[in-house]
Amino acid sequence: MKITGSQIVIECLVEQGVKTVFGYPGGAILNIYDELYKNSDRITHILTAHEQAACHAADGYARSTGKVGVCMATSGPGATNLVTGIATAYMDSIPIVAITCNVVKPLLGKDSFQEIDITGVTMPITKHNFMVMDVNNLAETIREAFVIAKTGRPGPVLIDIPKDVTAALCEFEPLKNPDEAVSKAALEKTNLKRSLTVSVPSEEQIKAAAEMINNSERPIIYAGGGVKISGAEKELLELAEKAEIPVSESLMGRDVFPAKHRLCTWMVGMHGTNASNLGITNSDLVIAIGSRFSDRVLGDPKHFAANSKILHIDIDPAEINKNVMTDNCLVGDVKQVLTSLLPHVKKASHSEWLSQIDEWKKDVPECYGKEPKDSINPKFICECINRIAGDDTFITTEVGQHQMWTAQFYPFNKPRTFNTSGGLGTMGFGTGAAMGIQCANPKARVVHIAGDGSFRMNCNELATIQHYNLPIVIVVVNNGSLGNVRMWQKIFYGNRFSQTTLDFGPDWLKLADAYGIDAFRANNAKEFEKVFEKAFSLHKPCIIDAKVDIDEMVLPMVPGGKPIDQPIMCWDN
Secondary structure (H helix, E strand, O other), X not given: OEEEHHHHHHHHHHHOOOOEEEEEOOHHHHHHHHHHHHXXXXXXXEEOOOHHHHXXXXXXXXXXXXXXXXXXXXXXXXXXXXXXXXXXHHHOOOOEEEEEEEOOHHHOOOOOOOOOOHHHHHHHHOOEEEEOOXXXXXXXXXXXXXXXXXXXXXXXXXXXXXXXXXXOEEEOOOOOOHHHHHHHHHXXXXXXXXXXXXXXXXXXXXXXXXXXXXXXXXXXXXXXXXXXXXXXXXXXXXXXXXXXXXXXXXXXXXXXXXXXXXXXXXXXXXXXXXXXXXXXXXXXXXXXXXXOOOHHHHOOOOOOOOOOEEEEEEOOHHHOOOOOOOOEEEEOOHHHHHHHHHHHOOOOOOHHHHHHHHHHHOOOOHHHHOXXXXXXXXXXXXXXXXXXHOOOOEEEEOOOHHXXXXXXXXXXXXXXXXXXXXXXXXXXXXXXXXXXXXXXXXXXXXXXXXXXXXXXXXXXXXXXXXXXXXXXXEEEEEOOEOHHHHHHHHHHOOOOOOOXXXXXXXXXXXXXXXXXXXXXXXXXXXXXXXXXXXXXXXOXXXXXXXXXXXXXXXXXXXXXXOOOOOOEXXXXX
16 A cells, blocks of 8 residues: 555554654654654654653663664754764663654755754764665665664664655555564665674683683672663573672663672772772672773773683673773673573682672761761662662662762662663753653653752753653752762862852742642751652652752762772862
């Protein structure tokens, strides 16, 4: 049967199991939005206040479900407003498909109204992108985009469609089994086969890796977001318990291993625990699983695990030996690799090593125990939220001090419950992501922990949250500053607080009221516990303005480029 390009978009989305898309309409994409109107019983469209939030929402949707998130925008500024969200997804390996529309083909390349070469703009920050110039190629392109986004190391894919292509007619043949049919067709293309094919380590390679583990006396696991992407949390737990290996985590991996488990040493790196940082420094084997050795983890690369062997397990061969030299590697899907590795790993006991790890766990900054009367200890905020909201609640953050405090103090015990911008460090990420997570998991609860500086960047999305009655509790960690930058100014720039003081509003309670959202203020721990419990029980959108001291630090802190076993543990100036 012959249908239009815009109808093909809808049919292909339904074919791929898409139930929700996030976006913002405009002239060039009107044909698709007309079809969304006609097919509202098949696909739910969430109208955000800004295109960037639509992309972050698609990202959050994907992070919480493992499915491909979808966002849409019109040409020109609509498309470019997606760029930060696309880059965020790219850096954190999140599968999203962004659909944009462009001016009609005769106007391309003529600096037409709202024309932009969005495929050129996004080439460095997408796993792949397409511009569809012929409606006859549209269905195949959309199908390939979903395969590319979710296969191997996931990532964002962009499809740009001129408006006249969305109006053109062509024959359309629905697929009975999209995943199988599309994957097979994609793998037949030489240019796609290489990027879609996942390596499988040989038996010899598996045995050699197992021997390294079996022969180690002070092993430690460094687990990253790749564990979550692969769904390998169960296998990671089994490996750690079988060989009695402590588990440190990257920021993206903070929810891949139960925080309350004895073997968990929590986060490693710049703001990591002593147990993690000293554990890696004093180990004889670092088993890196689904992690990429970022600069925030390494500190001084020359001193990182200097006396250890390194075994790196990752799906992306490009990550091997990129930032640190490894002694051995297993390239492949993390879940599959660990499944193959486990039978060859011997049951072991490392009691002396674990006793030392336990001693390092006790070494924490004094500020952890503070009980201020006119502000709230960030540690208390995180622990209080977890105590009331429970382990099943999804947590999102923005980027800054509040993000690090959440990573340091929140006891994540369930996979995919921690969602934050890691690689790009995107302020403005969390509110959109929280919306996407709530839409993807309507029966679950979402708590968004935001800094006052970050939340200013996207608080217009309160309109979206209220309109769709998303029961998100937003905790604004309010220290009246761009706290993380101010902290660096305090330590390294002689207290010259250049443009980091935010003492000019808004009043969060008044802003919430303007959007018709309940809001509360808490100036100390007792007040916070009371208002959070009330807000969480309401099952509707709420904001809590939580006062934190402007000079509250994120400790421990390893200055950039310093060895991770040399943290700053206190700061009194």
